[in-house]
Amino acid sequence: MRSTSGLSDVMRLSSEEATRFCRRHVMPEVLWCALCRVADSIVESTFADQSVRRPALLEELRSYAASKAALLKPVVGSDVKIASECFYHFKQARRRAEASGRQHPAPGDLLLQLAEHVDPEIDGLLRQMGSSAQRLAQSCYQRLKTATPERVVAHPGAATTPAAQKSLLDTFAIDYTELARRNQIGPVIGRRKEILTVLQVLARKQKNNPVLVGDPGVGKTAIVEAVAIHSLQPTAPPTIRKKRLVELSIPQLLAGTRYRGDFEERLNGVLREAEQNPDVILFIDEIHTVIGAGATGGAMDAADIMKPALARGRLRLIGATTPEEYRKYIESDPALERRFHPIHVEEPTPEQTFEILQGLRESYEAHHNVIFLPEALEAAVQLTVQYIPDRRLPDKARDALDQAAAQARICTLSFNGEDAVESRIEIGRQHIAATIAAWKGIPVEQISESERERLKSLAERLRQRVRGQDHVVQAVAQAVQMARLGLSNPDRPNGVFLFAGPTGVGKTELARALAEQLFGDEGTLVRFDMSEYMEPHSVSRLVGAPPGYVGHDEGALLVDAVREQPFCIVLLDEIEKAHPNVMNVFLQVFDDGRLTDTKGRVADFRNAIIIMTSNLGAEEGADQDRGVFGLQPRPDAADQLSDSVEAAIREHFAPEFLGRLTGIHVFHALDKTTCREIVDKFIAKLQQQLEPHKVRLDLADDVYDLLLETGFSRQYGARPLQQAIDRLLRTEIARLLLDEPPLLEERILSVLRAENRLRLVWADAALSESDLTDTGKLTESERPE
Template identity: 45%
Template sequence: SPRERAPLRGPRSGRGAIDALRETGGGLSLDNHPGINRGGRPRQPTRPNPAIAGDQPELKGDASTPEVAESGAPLTADGPVADATDDARKTARSLAERLLARGGLEPVDDASSEPAEPAREVVDVSRTRPYTEIARPDEDLAARYALSEDDFPNLVRYGRNLTEEAALANIDPVVGRDTEIAQLIDILGKRRSNNPLLVGEPGVGKTAVVEGLACRLAEMARGGIAFGERVIVELEMGRLLSGTHLRGSFSERLLGIKDEVARAGGQIIVFLDEVHTWISAGASGDGTDAAGELKTALARGKFPCIGATTHDEYRKFIESDPAFERRFQTVTVEEPDEATALRIIEGVRTHYERHHGVQFTPDALAAAVGLSVRYVHDRQLPDKAIGVLDLAGSRAARQGLKDVDREAIARVVADVAGIPADRLTGSDRERFLHMEKFLSEGVVGHQESVRTISELIRRNYAGFRSKRPIGSLLFLGPTGVGKTEMVKVLADFLFHDRDAIVRLDMSEFMESHSVSRFIGAPPGYVGYEQGGQLTEAVRQRPYQVVLLDEIEKAHPDVLNLLLQLFDEGRLTDGRGRQVDFSNTLVIMTSNLGAEAFDDAPQESRGARIGFGARAMSPREATRQRDGLRDEVLTAAKGHFTPELWNRIDERLVFMPLTRDEVARIATLQLGDSQRRLWEESAIRLEFDDAVVDHLIANGGYDQRLGARPMRQTIQRLVEGAVAQEILSGRVVRGGLIRVVVDGDRLRCETQG
C-alpha cells in the first residue's frame, strides 16, 4: 500500500533543511518548486486555490538556479546544501524513532525498491499527536489561509477565519474528538448535502470540534493534502444583524456571502454556531428568513456549512422545519468521560497557566474533573471542569498565589455548587465521626433515631454512595415530638444552613391533577414554562433537604413519582429535563399510627412520657416502646404500596417526650430568646430551673400536642414580661433582666 511504501516522515521533518537553505543563500525552493515534491519525485504543478488570496510564499532563486528535468532525475547537492540536507535527514529519523516508540508511525523498509508516493497520500495527521493542535504559529500558512477583503468583503467583515487562527496557534488543543472530526470531513467531502450538524448538550464541546477541524485542516495543508487547503469561516449572527433596520439589508448581506462562498468552489466552509437562531432571523414581511434563503444553496452543495445546536433547540426549531432539517446530516457530540475530560484540561492547562500566571498541580487537574462531575450537575464536561480551573486560577492570581492545588479547586467547586467547602476538602471528617453529638445538641431525645440517621449519612459520606439521594427517610410519630426540628438540624449539619429545605405540604397534592404542580405541567398546558414546585426548587438548589410533610395525604399518582426518585435519584419535569436528586436528603413525615399513643391506657401513656404516677421498670418500658413502634409501623406499612415502602431507606418512629426532655426543650428555647435579646438590644437575660417548671405547668406541654405549645408559652409569659421592662425604660443596653417565679406568676428583676 502507499503507507507501506512511504519512507518514515515526522512533522516538520523537512523544515530544518529549508531554513538552512535560506540561511546559506542557496536559491533552491523545496516547498513550492513546480517539479519537486517532498518525496523527491517530479510532480505536476498544482492548481492555485481560488479561496486563498494572494500567491503562496515562494523563495526566489537567482539566475543560476538549476532547473530540474521532467524526467525525474534525482536532485543532488553539495557543500552547505548537502550538510543541511544530512542534518535534516538525521533529525527526521530521530523524530520518527520517538514517534515509533509512542505508536505514532509505522516502520517502513527504507531499502524498498518501490518509489516513494507523494506525501499527500500517506500523511495521517490524526496519528502524529495525542491531540489536535498547532503547536506554534506558522505565519506562512496563516497567510495562505487569509481571505482578501477585496475578494471576500462580507466573509471578512462578518466572519471569523478559524483556519487562519489555527495556523497562528490561537486555538486551544482539542482532545478526544477524532471520531467527530473524521465524520465532519467525510460529510464535507460529499458532492451534495455536504452539511454536518453538530448536536449536543451545552458545554460538551461542539464549537471545539469545529476548532479541532480547523487545526486538522492546517495539519493536512502542511502534509500536502488538498482537503487541508479549505478555509473555515464562522459567521456571527449578531454582526450580520447589526445595522439591518432597513428592509432588505440583511438579505443583501446574506446574498453577498452566498455569492462569495459559491465563487470559492467549495473551498470555503461556513460555520453557523447556534444554527437554530437562523430560523426566522432577519425575517421580512413576506415570511422569508435566513434559513429559507439558504435552503437551495445548502441542498446543491454550493454552500458547505457546519451547524451546531443543542438537543432541545434541535427539537424545537430544526425538526419543525423538515425542509431545513434534511439539508443537514446530524453528528452527535456526546459528553466526554472523565478520563477524556482530564486529557482535555491537561491539553489546555498551559494556556490557562500563562493567562493567570499560576501553576496547576496534577492533583488540581484531577480534582477539577472529579469534583465537578460529582457536585456540578447543571453543566457538562469538559466545560464545567475548565470553568472550575479558570476560576481557581483567577482567584489564585487575585490572592497572589503561584500554585493551585486540590484544596483550592475544592473551594471553588464548593462555591459554585453552594455546599460547605470543608465537605470537599475533607476537613469535616471529624464532624461526621461525631454526628450524633451535633444532632443531640439540636434535637432532644430520640437517641435511636439519631444513631440510625448518623450511620446512614456516614456511609454515604465515606464513599458508599450511588446516584440515589443521600437518604430517604420516613418520620412517624405524634405531633410535637421533634420531627420537623430534626429536619432543620440535619439541614444545618449537611449544608450549614437551617433554611436549606424545600418543604411541600402534601395536603396540597390530594388530587390526581396535582402531579403537574409537583413536576410541572406538560407541553400545551398552563404553567408549562414555570416548572414544578419540587423539580424547579431542586434544579435551582441541588444541595438541600426535601421535606414532604404529611405524606399520607398525597394522591397515589404523586406517590408513584417517588418510586423513580428513590430508585434512580432523578425526576423528569414537564419540560423533559432530568433533575438530579442525588445530593438531597428526602424526608417524609406522617402521623400514621399516632392514634396508638392516644388509645394506650392512661397510666401506661403517662409512664412512657414521664408524667404518670407509676414508675415502670426498664424491661417493661422497653417492651411497651417496642410494642408501640411495631403498631405504628404496621399502620404506616398498610397505607403505602409495597414498592414504595421497600424503597425507603429508614422508617423511624419518634416516641412521645419524657418530662426531662420537655424541660430540656424549654431550656433550649429560652436560650434562643437570650441570644436574640443580646444581639438586638445588648441586654442579658437570666432564668433558673423554677422558671422552666413553671412554663411546663402553665401550658408549655400538652399530651396531644407534645412540646409544640412551649414556644407560644415562652413568648406569652417570658418575652412579654421582658418587653414590658425594656419599653418602660427600667433597663438599658448593657443591663440585666432576671426572670424569677413569684407565687403563681413570673416576675422580672432588672439591673443596670
C-alpha cells in the same frame, strides 16, 4: 457642515427655501422642499415610481412650512444655518453612501434618510398624493441599490472605496484558519474520533455536511477549531489541506436588513462565494437558527435558501447544535435533515477532562500569572462532577479553574497592592473548593477535606438539637454517611425518609438540623405543605401546567426550587394528605433522582435529601401507651406506638411508594426526662437572645419543675413547653427590659418560683421576699442606676 458635490444643490436650494419662509435654520420640511426641486435622476425616478408629482407636493410642503414659519425679518442665504436635526440627517446620508462603497452622498441618500424618519404631517401629505413615506423609502432604496455609482453620485469622478469590492465572507464571517495561523486558537486536546469523523464526512462527494450534536459545554466548537488547526499541517488529508474554514454568523447577516429581499440577497451572495471557491468550508454555530431566519413578509428563510446548495455538494458546511434543538428544528424538517450527517459529541470522561486541563494549563497560568498545582486540576474535575451536575465537562471544570485564578489574583492585588503584581500565586484545592462553594451557595467546609470529620460526628451534633429520638438520629446519620461517601445508589437522592409519630416530637426539627449540618444553613430546607396538594390538579403546581393551559408560563415550584438549590433538604410535610396523583410524581424522584417539568427542564435530586412527615397512627398509639396520670408511659409503649404507626402507614401508602424509601422512622412520644433536656435547650436559646441586652439568666431548680408541670404533654410533645416558656418567662423578661434603661455591663437576672408564677430579680440587688411583686416586677427603689 462640510459640503459635497453630491448634496451641494440640495443645500443651496434649502437655503433659498428657508429664506422664502423667513427662517434662520434649515428644518426637515425645508429639505423636503429642496428635494422636490433638485435635479437628480434617483430622486425624480423615486417620486415617479410612486406617481407623486413633485410640483404639486412642493406647493403642499410650502403651505405646511409657511404655517410653521415665524414672523421674522427675512435673511440672506449666507446667514441660514442647518438645524441640528437636519445635520443628523446629512450625517446619516453620508454613512449610507460610505456603506454602499461611495465616497460622496447623493440626494437619493438624503431622501431615503428623510423618508425613514419622516414627520407625521409630511407623511400625511404624501398619503394625500397617493403614496406614503414607507413606500417612498422602499422605492428609493431599490433605486439606490440597482443604480451604478456614476449614476447615484452627482460627482462623475467619484470612485468606489475598497469596501465596495470587499468579499461578503470577509464581512460576515470569521476566518478560523487565519486565527489558527496566528496562534490565536488554543490547543485542542483529545477528540480524535470526532475529528476524524468530521474529516470523513467532508470528504464525501455529496451531502458532505457534518453537524456536531452535543450538550452545551462538551466542546463542539473546539472540534471545529481543531479541524482549522489540522488544515494547516503538512500531513493533513487533501480534503482540508490549505482550506479556509470560516464561521458564518446568521445574526450578523440579519443585522441591518430593513426591506424584503435584503437578507436573501446577502445569504445568496455568501453561498455563491463559497460555491465558487472550493477551498471554503462554512461553519454555522447554532445551526438551528437558520430555521425561520429572514422569513418576514412571506420571504424564504435561510434554511430554504441553503437547501439547494447543500444538496449539490459544491458547498461544504459544518453545523453545531444541541440534541434538543436538533430534534426540535432539524429533524422536524426532513428535507433539511437528509442533507446533514449528525455526529454525536459525548461529554468527555473525568480522565479525558484532566488531560484537557493539562493542555490548557499553561495558557491560563500565563493569563492570570498564577501556578496551578496538580491538586487544583484534580479538584476542578472531581468537585464540578460532584457539585455541578447540571453542566457538562470540560466547560464547567475549565470555568472553575478560570474563576479560582481570577478570584485569587484580584484578592491579592486588592490587599497587597502593586507589590503583588509580579508575584505568582499557587492555586490549590482550597481555591477550587471556595469557588464552587460560592457558585452553589454551600459552605466551603462541605466540599473540603474536613467533610469526613463532619460526617463522623454527624449523629452527635444532631442529638444536640433533637432529644429523645436517638434511634432515628442514628439511623438517619448512617444512611446519610453512606450516601455522602458514594456507597449508595448514585442515581437516587442521598436519602428518602418517612418520619412518622405524634406531633411535636422533633420530626421537622430533625429536618432543620440536617439542613444546617449538611449544607450550613437552615435556609436550604425547601418545605412543602402537602395539605395544599389535596386536589388532583394541584400536581401542576409542582411540575408546571401543560402547554395550552392557564399557568403554563409560570414556574414549577418543586422543579424550580431544586434547580436553583440542588443541595437541599426537601421537606414534604403531612405527606398523607397529598392526592394520589401528586404521590405518583414523587415515584420517579425517589427512584431516578430527577424530575422533568412541562417545559422539559430537568431538576436533579441526586444531591438532595427528601424527608416526609406523617401523623398516621399516632393518635391510636397514644391512646394505648398512656400510663398513670398520663405522665409516664407503659413499659411497652414505644413498641405499641411503632406497631400502630407502621400498620397505618402500610395501609395508607401503596407498596411501590414504600418500596422506594430509604427508611421509615417512627418517633417516640416524649417522656419527662426528655422534656427536661428540651427545656434546657430552649433556655439556652433564650440566653443567646439576651446576650445583646447584657443579661445572663440564673434559673432555680423549682423553675424547671414549674415549666414541666405547665408545659408537659405526651399528646402534643414539645410545643406546649415552648408555649409555657413564652408565657411564664419571655413575656416577663420583655416587660422588665422595656422598663429598665439599657445596661452598660452584664448583670445576672435570677428567676425564682412563686407558686404558679415566676419572679425576676437582679442577683446583685439586696431584695427581700416582700420587695417582689406577684408579677415579678421590681419596685422603683430596686431598679439599678
